[in-house]
Amino acid sequence: MTDLTTLKLYATRPHACSYLPGEDATTVFIDPTASIDAAVYSDLSRYGFRRSGSHVYRPHCETCHACIPIRLLTQEFKPNRAQKRCQKTNSDLSITFVDSIDTDEHYSVYERYINDRHSDGDMFPPSRGQYTDFLTAEWGATRYIEMRSAEGELLAVAVTDFLDHGLSAVYSFFSPQAAKRSLGSFAVLHQIQLAQEKKLPYLYLGYWIRKCQKMSYKTLFQPYQVMVGQNWVTVTDKPPEVASKMQLL
Template sequence: MSELANLKLYATAEHPCSYLKDQQASTIFIDPAANLDVNVYSALSELGFRRSGGHIYRPHCADCAACISVRVPVQAFALTRTHKRCLKRNSDLTITSTAHPNIDEHYALYERYIHARHSDGDMYPPNRQQYIDFLNNPLGCTHYIEMRKQGKLIGCAVSDRLSNGLSAIYTYFCPTQTTRSLGRFAILHQIQKAQNLGLPYLYLGYWIRNCQKMTYKSEYQPFEKLIDRQWVLGAS
């Protein structure tokens, strides 16, 4: 696409990697002033880029290539027994999707989630503006998939609709609802949603073989990895 060839790229300075100990990381990102649309964003996803707020980025580390883009070809996806149990456990939830969530309600849940699950991560301590900046999308293709129990918000999967699939941006949920496996349920729901929409892929972001925090992504089989600019079926 000619639009991609004209895009300007910028690189961050090296900084400590959030996932691998003693590694330095760097990121390239698309010029924030570029006039992007969903089609260009979709094409960039094919090249391994992700979205965080208004920034489209991908890892660009000098001495490491551990971060690998992965996606699920949803029509070939096969539910395991674990997946079926997860869907059954959450069959009592009401699932709705909105582009305009109640920020007060959602931020309160996000704040609880970060404090309980990610107090050692880059997003700690959370604050309201950080939450808005992290998930806000000026392209207008973002949906907040709300999971409610008797009207109460207990989970949310933030998902971008691309021309070639859905992109799972982030999931946050009530940290006391441990038996529901809401993180797993969120991915399964997005796979089913992509299937129903006739979209071929669910993009899961980056996967690192030796990172415990990312091993869950390989349970959604088959999955594809972006290797040398080619999507290939991967094994965990």
């Protein structure tokens, strides 16, 4: 593993939390001038760090510990009935890797997605600059996954980072007009499949907040692990002993 002790961390000032009303949030960032590569980024992921564009960060709030790192155990995953239906519904899609999503076509889908699904979040209103900065390809680890209809219409994009021990689901967005396809869930299912094919044990889904409805989908993919303290704990149907620990976070 890479020695991470030499990396400097910087903290933001407390600011209003985007997910929990009435809470203040503080974020720590890896020094943006630090030399980061795919190996360092992979190691940081093991400790609950994520990236937004080229910035690698982790929540570090003084009084609230609701943001819990979560990752799926891909080799043990078995789709439930609803997830199998989702796979079947989307079996007609054409799925390919592309090198860039810096086009009007891709941005149009992103813009409609943010306006429809996240008009109450800190990514609203969307802009081309925000889109470009947020969904960059970093350290040679990033792949863009396109999902198109049989007629060639772009329906969804999944931005995925390939780590040395798993995949990281950076972000996905889809056409609101195709909501019945459950493309957000399908993007996760496809990334699980990719990890299984490459024999990678984990798919990182960022952070899970128990009281945030928009994040509840993450625990529908089982088994998964959450970070309790500095340890990853496996959860299947939230057994009581783990659920009680999570209540304390």
